[in-house]
Amino acid sequence: MTGTIGLVHITGKPSDSEEDPVHPRKLASTLAAAAVVAGTALTLVTHAGASAAVGTAALASNWYASAPYLMPQSNNPPDPTTVMAATGQKAFQLAFILAPNGGGCTPTWDGTSAVSSDTAVAGVISRIRGAGGDVSVSVGGYGGTKLGQTCGTPDATAAAYQQVIDKYGLHAIDFDLEEPEYENDAAINNELGAAQILQRNNSGLFVSVTMPGTSAGTGWFGTQLLDKSKNLGFTPNNFSIMPFDGGFNGAASQTSALEAFHSLLMSHLGWDSATAYAHEGFSGMNGKSDAGEYFYQSDFQTVLDYATSHGLGRFTYWSVNRDRPCTTTTDNGVCSNVSQNDWDFTKYTAKFAGATPPVTTTPPTSTPPTTTPPGNGSCPAAWSATTAYNGGAVVSYNGHSWTAKWWTYGDTPGGAAGVWTDNGTC
Template identity: 30%
Template sequence: MSRRKNDAGEDVQPAESGAAPRKRSGRHPGKRLSPWRVLLGIAVATVVVASAVTVPWYLTQRDAAVAETAGPQWFGGYFDVTAADVSMSPTTGDGNDDTVVLGFVVAASAQRCAPTWGTYYTLAEAGQQLDLDRRIDGIRREGAHVAVSFGGALNTELAVACDTTSSLMQAYSRVLERYSVTTIDLDLEGAALLDTAAADRRATAISALQRQHEARGGALDVWVTLPTATTGLTDAGLDAVRRLLEGGVTLAGVNVMTMDYGTDLGGATMAEASIQALNEVHDQLTQLYRNQRIALPAAGAWAVMGATPMIGQNDVRDEVFTLADATELSDFAQQRDLARMSMWSINRDRTCGPNYPDVSAVSDSCSGVEQGTQTFAGILSTGFDESPSDAAATPAATPMPDDPETSPYPIWSEDAPYSHGVRVVWHGYVYAAKWWVSGGPEPDDPTQTADATSWVLVGPVLAEDRPFALPTVADGTYPEWNVGTVYRKGTRVVVDGVPFEAKWWTQSEDPMDGVTDRDRSPWEVLE
């Protein structure tokens, strides 16, 4: 990600409006004024009157885009939805009302104005294949909050693909309504930062959505996340903030990506470089809000700022954000009372395993630094114990009865084998296998520790779940499986109308095991 240095301009205080000149006697009382002096006096009086009228009108017409009191101070790590296995449960920070920021919702393509998760899944497909709706429900049941991030470094941002404000509003609304989120994050990078037409559509659509929420007695908190250099936001980044404000968006804050600087840091640590960047952004936002005549909270620009480091190994090989950096940045953020602390990403908050040979190569699944028993989330969340607004209240725990006719996945059985990632239902909840497992203990066995259990809780069975059903074929399509027959690779059989195909030579192994054992069973279901 290339960045350019911003021109550092001195803060210029706006000239104070003067009062109309007072009539007084001069050195030549009674002296007749020339026509030129009369005209000049009229012109001066006109300017003074205009300034006395126009400025107050502007100030009264312009709604402040930030409340005069600071908002909540919250921690929310980003969770890369498409990079995570279903059996991976998003962890939060220190457990004090933290937030999970789900990323990234983007357009289906450069020409298709439809919200998707990373272009890989539609919202419906994410619900079916990733159990995302259920996992969101589970996150909330555990006391955490959920926000959604639009954009990111890859793919096409929605405002770029949607060529009308109405279509963009519809795309945003589909996400907000499906997941009941009231905090969103606009992650603007690359082409999305340079497209001014998209920026204006984005501002108009978001502003209208905020007014809709307000009309219903609610609120929509909007954060904009931007790349930075150690010298501050780029000109395009500042312009993105300005266009949102001028478009009527009430910004909860500006989140700064303190990562991937790609320049010589002059021996500075990643924490020192990040603190320098945040100080520069603070000054930029102070001037920008002053220019826009928008009141900041009493704490100033710090109260509308957030920081998001990339934990561990950054995309730039020489940049590594260590646990010590996390501690130093956390201390600074608390001293300045930043409104938000985040990190990229929850998926990476662990030490890489011994079989990952080059930790300088960025992994989606580990940090690249030795963490021991510590987590970056635990350090960075310190002091950020509040939460952004979350319209979806924690649902009551009312598990539905286990019924094979209505359950979205097979009911767990002690006799069945299960491959990694396979999901089952047990006592009204959905669980995913962490590795191949057969037999007990039960998925909800309370004596099992998090490390020892073979199962991870995904979330409750939901009333709107569709029943699990295997595909069937017409009678006579394939021969019935026989326990004594030898079957070679590619042979097809049916069991109770369900079609299977042999993956290799097999005899006497029940094809039905292939429903849940996708790794070791010689049979796979024909879809």
């Protein structure tokens, strides 16, 4: 997944800085299972020839709409049944299906493990289903080569994804459309066309489409995606945006982006307000984002209240692998970098589905960890009028620390442009 920055073009192709902030969030961590996080060093049990229990009955759609992302093979995956017992969450969004790293139009996990010969992820799915849950599978994500890029047509792309549906007996699938595919017109045509074919050929299949978010709802490529969907006559269960890694600051900025996206759904798809809300989704990020934004439990509660009061069709986040406090590592792929109990953020997706999670003691409300950014003394490097800064960059100016909301050049911290967030004295 990726976010985008706040400046949006209505017509014409935006600059790279508007659509593609630095965003390693969904790349497999090099630590993978080597990172040891207190209380979660549980090994996922798999068996040779493990079955994904094809034919398992579908859950109610509210569970697929709430399924948080989980990488089953990377980023020190937790035991999902432990998470289920602690939160009441029944479904997970397993990530990611990609084209093979060496090329071709066959599905793999993370570009390396062929779906056709997989037993490891099948074993994880069997454990989840054995505990009364189910999974959706997410295709795409940030980084790697997508099947929409390597398969020549929508039909060929759909045939590759149909292998995944058949292998695991899926009732839900997520199209996470991000870089580098997001700006590739032919690839997006393949992905949306494939989604429509799968929806038509698999009765009752829950289909979500996830895309970058901006303060204006989504960027230029996002609106083009909506227009393509309308021209195809394709209506997924929801279009979801990811309002983070683009100058966002807490829940208020996220709900504002969701309102803006609601307007785009109406204007580009011709929907009334209620229909737009019902087909709109939120995909957040817990704790510290890659751009240095912080989203706490209270932020998730605020967005959840917005989602339920407006009848949104989806509420999810990236990722369960990160839904635990940092202890022996601060690797952002395997822990949240905020004060929390294990699985605090997953409880909000369970609440969206209508569950009442078990009660645990909540840590005190936290603030971003105190660190000394690079620079002189206790302040980060001084702001320079001749330096271009990406969103999330931290500088010092007039004795204060400032964080860039989006790409900027020559805009003075504290100036009228409103580009910089004041972090206080340093």
